Amino acid sequence: MEFANTAALNKKVRFVLVSVALAVAGAGLTACNSDPDIDITKIKANTDPADKLYAQGLANLNAGNVGEAKAKFAAIDKQDPFSEEARKALVMSTFLNYRNGQFDEAITAGNRYMKLYPESKDAAYVQYLVGLAFYKKIPDVTQDQRYAAETMKAMQAVVDNYPTSEYADDARAKVRMAKDQLAGKEMQVGRYYQERKEYIAAVSRYRNVVESYQSTNQTQEALARLVECYYAMGVTSEAQTAAAVLGANYPDSxxxxxxxxxxxxxxxxxxxxxxxxISRAAKKLVLGEG
Known part of the structure; x- marks a missing residue:
């Protein structure tokens, strides 16, 4: 009788244990089935080391897969943002955005690079790319010239901070072009006021050209327009001075x-x-400043 009771008890215990095990397994399967699908290819891509991602980015770029190259470089920044590969990837992102005509994105990436790595070996190049991106956004003189001012600022940073770099000469040229664009805008507005006989407003614009943009090709006309405006207002001394400065610097004009x-x-x-x-401004003009 005792043996029979023991056997029955063991059988009952085994039944309970099996039931519990099946319940646990079922719960696990239910949990797995409720989870969203996981893209294991993305998991693999995100766990690639930074140097491998950078190599893949370059390989895609060489193959003409620009979008995939940008994705690889972006992945480095997210996965390992303080690595040397992340620094180089940010250079490449700036370049690719500029090359693809995505100038705002190039400016954003380039400015971020300059905040992080202003002393790095690629800093001059990245700052130059930022300047080029602004330069490409400059509209004609009839429109707002904010991007001309930004171009001048960005390119002047190349000249000031990296004067011996291979980009410095072209940066100087772009500064001159941007200044000429800004001066051209001032001249356009000045002529608008002059045509309406609002001479004081016109003089203010022409004066800005003579004082701030002496090195541009707008200076001759600005001085001549000052002669006209001051003469029309009866301020003959200033009209004579503007003419004298014009003659001293551009006698054959x-x-x-x-x-x-x-x-x-x-x-x-x-x-x-x-x-x-005008006489004080002329001293800068003679010295070739501005």
Whole structure:
């Protein structure tokens, strides 16, 4: 009787244990079935070491797969942002965005690089790319010239911080072009006011060209327009000074010939007043500053 009771008890225990095991297994299967599908290829890509991702990015770039190359470089930044490969990947991202005409993205990536690695070996190149991206966004002079100002600022940073780099000469040229664009905008607005006989407003624009953008090709016309505006307002001393400065710096200019003729029509001639702001600005003009 005792043996039979023991056997029955063991059988009952085994039944309970099996039931529990099946319940646990079932719960595990249910949990797995409720989880979203996992893309194991993405898991593999994200766990590749930074150097391998960088090599893959370059390989895709060489194969013409620009989108895939950008994805690889971006993955490095997310996975291992403080590695040397992440630094180089950010250079490549800036370049690829610029090359693809995604100038805003190039500017963002480039500016981020310059904040992180201003002393690195690629800093001059990245700063130059930022300047080029702004340069490509400059519209004609009839529109807002914010990007011309940003181009001048970015390219001047190349000149000031990396003067011996291979990008410095072109950066200087781009600074001059941007200044000329800004001066052209001032001239356009000045002519607008002058045509409406709002001479004080026009003089303000022309003065900005003479004082701030002496090295541009807009200076001759700005001085001649100052002669016209001051003459029209009856401020003959300033008109004569503007003509004198114009003649001293651009004696063969048609602008000077026209200004001289205008003064002569009123019985005047060019004569510099050393106390005039135009005379003070002329000293910078002679020195080739601005």
């Amino acid at each position: 048609q602008w000077y010939a026209d200004s001289y003729k205008l003064l002569q029509s009123g019985g005047l001639e060019p004569r510099e007043n050393s106390g005039s702001w």
